[in-house]
Each structure stands twice: as C-alpha cells, then as structure tokens.
Amino acid sequence: MTASGAHTDVHSEVLTALRAALGGRLDTSPEALSAARADKSGHAAPGTPIAVVHAASIADVQATLRIATETGTPVVPRGAGTGLAGGANTGTGEIALSVRAMDRLLEVRADDLLAVVEPGIINADLNEALAPHGVWWAPDPASRAISTVGGNIATGAGGLLCAKYGVVRDAVLGLDVVLADGRLLHLGHRSVKGVTGLDLTSLFIGSEGVLGVIVGATLKLRRIVPGAVHTLAATFPDVHAAAAASAAVTAAGLQPSIMELMDATSLAATHRLLHLPAPEPGAAHLTVQTDGPAAADEAAAIERVLRQAGGDVVASGDRAEGERLLAIRRSMHPAMETLGTTLIEDVAVPRSRLAEMFDEVARVEREHAVTIPVVAHAGDGNLHPNFIFEGPDVPAQIWAAADDLFRSALRLGGTLTGEHGIGILKSRWLADELGEDQWRLQRDVKAVFDPRGILNPGKVFAG
Incomplete structure (x- = not known):
C-alpha cells in the first residue's frame, strides 16, 4: 500500500471514530474545511483538514482529543478565526477543533467582580451582557466585535485600553483546560489572591493552543x-514628533485610558476611506482619551504636554465626539485593504523608544523599497506595521523587510509580538528573542503537556 493509501485508511478510521462520538458535530463539508485553513492574516495552511469538529460541550472536546491521541492525529484549536499570525490555520491530516459554539455566559458575580464564560463567547457580546450588572471585562482588541474570549486568551490579546486597564493576562483568574489526552484541568481560583503552586493559568494565557484547549x-x-x-485629537508634523509626544505623556506620570498613534500613510488612507478632508502631507495623529472622575483634569494635563511637544490639539468632553474620533483609528484595517494586500504585523518596544522604532520603520521602507503604514497603541509601545504588497502571496522582499524590522524591535529592547502571538508566521524568529536555552526549555514544557505532539503542530515552536 502506498503512503497516500495508508494515510487515507487512517483518516477514514479517525472520521469513523469521530462520527460515532460526535454525530452531527462532525463537519466534512468542503466549505467548512476550506474556511478552517485560514485566518484574518491571509495566510492559509497547505492542503485540506480531515474534518472540523463544532464542539458544543467540554465532553465534545474531550472525546475529540482522546480520539486524536489514540490515533496520533494533529488537532488545531480554533475560535472565530480572527487571528493574525496563522495560529489556528488547519491543514493536511489535521482536525480543526472549533469551540465557537461554546458561547455561554455561565455566571456573573458582580459582588466578587468575576464572571465565568465558555470560550466561544464574542468579546463585545460579553460586555453587552455584563453591562446590566454594572461591570465590564477590560480587554478590547480591535477585533472585539468578531473575536472570541477564548481566542483573546489563547493569543494574549490586548487592545486600545491596555495602557490603563491592562491586557488579557491581567484579567483572567482561572481557566478550564482539556489536555491532549482528554483530561480536564481546573486552573487558577476565584479569589483576588492565590499563589498556591506554580501559576499554570498564566502559562496557558498566550499559549496559542500548543498546551491544551481552553474550554x-x-x-x-x-x-x-x-x-x-x-x-484629545493631536496632529503633529511627522510621526517621530507624535511618538516623542506620546512618550512624554508617559514620562510625565499621566495615564490615559487610550493613546493611539497613526502615521501619515495610515492616517491619509483612513481619511480617504471615511471621506474626510485630507490631512496635511506627512502629518501624524494621536488620539488620547481619559475617563473616570478625574478625566477632565487628566485631559487638561495631557493637552499641555502635547502642546509643549508641538502638537496641534483639539479637545472634546462629548462622548459622541470622542467615539467619532476613535472611529478613525478603528477604521485602520479596512483602510489598509484599499492599498493592496496587507501583512499585518505586531511588535512592541519600551515606550521611551517608540520614536526610535518609527525611525527604524522609515529606514526599512527606504532600504527595502516597501510601504509600511503603522498604527500604534502608543500608551504601551505596541506597533502594528502593515506591509503592503500586490498579489495573494507574501513576496520575499516583504519577508526581508519584516525580518529587518523584527530585529530592530529586538535591538531596542522590544519583542516580536505584543498581542497577536507567534503562530506560524513568526515561529522562525522565536529563538532569536528567547535565546537557545529558553527556546529549548519552552519546547520541553510543551512536551510535558502534549507528549505526542498533536496540539497545533508547526505553530510557535516550528523549526
């Protein structure tokens, strides 16, 4: 029998077992298989998955993983597929394990400031359901209207409010996780404090499905x-000045809830998309927001810093006007799509070095003859460079420019990713940041949780 024939027989056995355990939860339709291959990054896994499992319960997840372990079949956990690093892309010989249907808000304890949720609930839907209880969950990625809480946790997501309210890691008390062999673990606690044993909850946050499946x-x-x-809407003559101004706000001890920076290319493209007057050539823009009882005083103090840094500032205390100004920033991604195919990347540097990182972006553009519009969560030093090119596949020129930019971030004391994760797209650079010893240690940790290597193979630790 040929190798191809042997694989076909194994896949048939896997499908038979999954169908017996899951019934209608198993999906082998061409549409579902095709959709599971890609995410919002535009990158698609090679080949076609065996099947998509639409899990509706923890038991469905456990059954899938037990069968996968018994047969040595790779499994790729998946939420809404809104990732930007290829971390949930499912290819040849793999099962896509979707938890999107597990979308219930199970419990709200406003007195204890906690909620218990299933992983498939949409971020924005969660906060809509929490509002009547007078509480909210702070992480707010740009994809909050379409991304799941489980996916936010698996990638260590951030968002516009991170500067003041922190990232996902700061907003999770505990996790329920199914391991590769089907065992269910309850990690963490419901109390404010809890330091018993090793912090396995934090280990799973940002683990991108390589250690277990969050349920x-x-x-x-x-x-x-x-x-x-x-x-506050502040316009600067160039992006270096805007970045330096944002660093000055932080250095002054001020903490806005939102501080977003758009460079000249991204700002111009967004204005065109929204049919707004064209900004001055080369101009960059900071949108800053304060909230809470001291919002007016904090905004006034920030305005003084921005003006001293050379900004032309417009201030508003009207919520609707504030949302209109933020809508310009939130329209960044659709605006980039009007420029061509986009590789949306994610690096972070110390806030004091943000202006230097923008200088590096300009250098990479010149030396590699590429266009890289950038938007940044300036309040926490997280930049999103958008590499623009033509055609469906990322050309070598773009990868060379990305390599140069990633290494620039590392030289400035930064990191390869602030919130999107490593996935498949950045795995080749992981050892460069971690160093050989830590890279091997992290692979060893994965092997403890997933000894057969069936969970999201080829992601994060590939190479």
Whole structure:
C-alpha cells in the first residue's frame, strides 16, 4: 500500500471514530474545511483538514482529543478565526477543533467582580451582557466585535485600553483546560489572591493552543464607573514628533485610558476611506482619551504636554465626539485593504523608544523599497506595521523587510509580538528573542503537556 493509501485508511478510521462520538458535530463539508485553513492574516495552511469538529460541550472536546491521541492525529484549536499570525490555520491530516459554539455566559458575580464564560463567547457580546450588572471585562482588541474570549486568551490579546486597564493576562483568574489526552484541568481560583503552586493559568494565557484547549474561563471584571470621558485629537508634523509626544505623556506620570498613534500613510488612507478632508502631507495623529472622575483634569494635563511637544490639539468632553474620533483609528484595517494586500504585523518596544522604532520603520521602507503604514497603541509601545504588497502571496522582499524590522524591535529592547502571538508566521524568529536555552526549555514544557505532539503542530515552536 502506498503512503497516500495508508494515510487515507487512517483518516477514514479517525472520521469513523469521530462520527460515532460526535454525530452531527462532525463537519466534512468542503466549505467548512476550506474556511478552517485560514485566518484574518491571509495566510492559509497547505492542503485540506480531515474534518472540523463544532464542539458544543467540554465532553465534545474531550472525546475529540482522546480520539486524536489514540490515533496520533494533529488537532488545531480554533475560535472565530480572527487571528493574525496563522495560529489556528488547519491543514493536511489535521482536525480543526472549533469551540465557537461554546458561547455561554455561565455566571456573573458582580459582588466578587468575576464572571465565568465558555470560550466561544464574542468579546463585545460579553460586555453587552455584563453591562446590566454594572461591570465590564477590560480587554478590547480591535477585533472585539468578531473575536472570541477564548481566542483573546489563547493569543494574549490586548487592545486600545491596555495602557490603563491592562491586557488579557491581567484579567483572567482561572481557566478550564482539556489536555491532549482528554483530561480536564481546573486552573487558577476565584479569589483576588492565590499563589498556591506554580501559576499554570498564566502559562496557558498566550499559549496559542500548543498546551491544551481552553474550554472555560473565570474572568476578572471591573465596575462601570460613572464619569466623564474626554478625548484629545493631536496632529503633529511627522510621526517621530507624535511618538516623542506620546512618550512624554508617559514620562510625565499621566495615564490615559487610550493613546493611539497613526502615521501619515495610515492616517491619509483612513481619511480617504471615511471621506474626510485630507490631512496635511506627512502629518501624524494621536488620539488620547481619559475617563473616570478625574478625566477632565487628566485631559487638561495631557493637552499641555502635547502642546509643549508641538502638537496641534483639539479637545472634546462629548462622548459622541470622542467615539467619532476613535472611529478613525478603528477604521485602520479596512483602510489598509484599499492599498493592496496587507501583512499585518505586531511588535512592541519600551515606550521611551517608540520614536526610535518609527525611525527604524522609515529606514526599512527606504532600504527595502516597501510601504509600511503603522498604527500604534502608543500608551504601551505596541506597533502594528502593515506591509503592503500586490498579489495573494507574501513576496520575499516583504519577508526581508519584516525580518529587518523584527530585529530592530529586538535591538531596542522590544519583542516580536505584543498581542497577536507567534503562530506560524513568526515561529522562525522565536529563538532569536528567547535565546537557545529558553527556546529549548519552552519546547520541553510543551512536551510535558502534549507528549505526542498533536496540539497545533508547526505553530510557535516550528523549526
């Protein structure tokens, strides 16, 4: 029998076992298989998955993983497929294990500031359901209207509010996780404090499905605090000046809830998309927002810093006007699609070195003859360079430019990813940041949780 024939027989056995255990939860339709190959990054896994499992319960996840372990079949955990690093892309010989249908809000304890959720609940839907209880979950990635909480946790997502309210890692108390062999673990706690044993909850946050499948989460909530919201829109002659101004805000000890930076190319493209007047050539833009009881005083102090840094500032205490200004920033990704095919990347540097990182972006553009519009969560030093090119496949020229830019971030004391994760697209650079010893140690940790190597193979630790 040929190798191809042997694989076909094994796949047939796997499908038979999955069908017996899951019935209608097993999907082998061409549409489902095709959709499971890709995410929002535009990168698609080679080949076709064996099947998509639409898990509706923890038991469905356990059954899938037990069969996968018994047969040595790779499994790729998946939520809404909104990732930007290829981390949930499913290819030849693999099972896509979707937890999107597990989308319930199981418990809200406003007195304890916690909620228990299933992983498939959409971020924005969660906060809509929490609002009547007077509480909210702070992580707010740009994809919050379409991304799942489980996916946010698996990638260590961030968002516009991170500068003040922290990232996903700061907003999770505990996790329910199914291991590769089907065992269910309850990690973490419901109390504010808890330091018993090793912190396995934090280990799973940002683990991108290589250690286990998140099937539930106990989330740390915040109270909705009444008060004003003040928004500042500051225009600068160039992006270096805007980045330096944002660093000056931080250095002054001020902490806005949002501080977003758009360079000249991204700002111009977004204005065209929204049919707004064209900005001045080369101009960059900071959108800053304060909230809570001290919002007005904080906004006034930030405005003084921005003006001293050379910014032309417009201030508003109107919530609707603030949302209109933020809509410009939130329209960044659709605006980039009007420029061509986009490789959306994610690096972070110390906030004091943000202006230097923008200088590096300009250098990479010149030396590699590429266009890299950038938007940044300036409040925490997280940049999103968008590499623009033509055609469906990322050309070598773009990867060379990305390599140069990634290494620039590392030289400045930064990191390869602030919130998107490593996935498949950045795995080749992981050892460069971690160093050989830590890279091997992390692979060893994965082997403890997944000794047969069936969970999301080829992601994060590939190479």
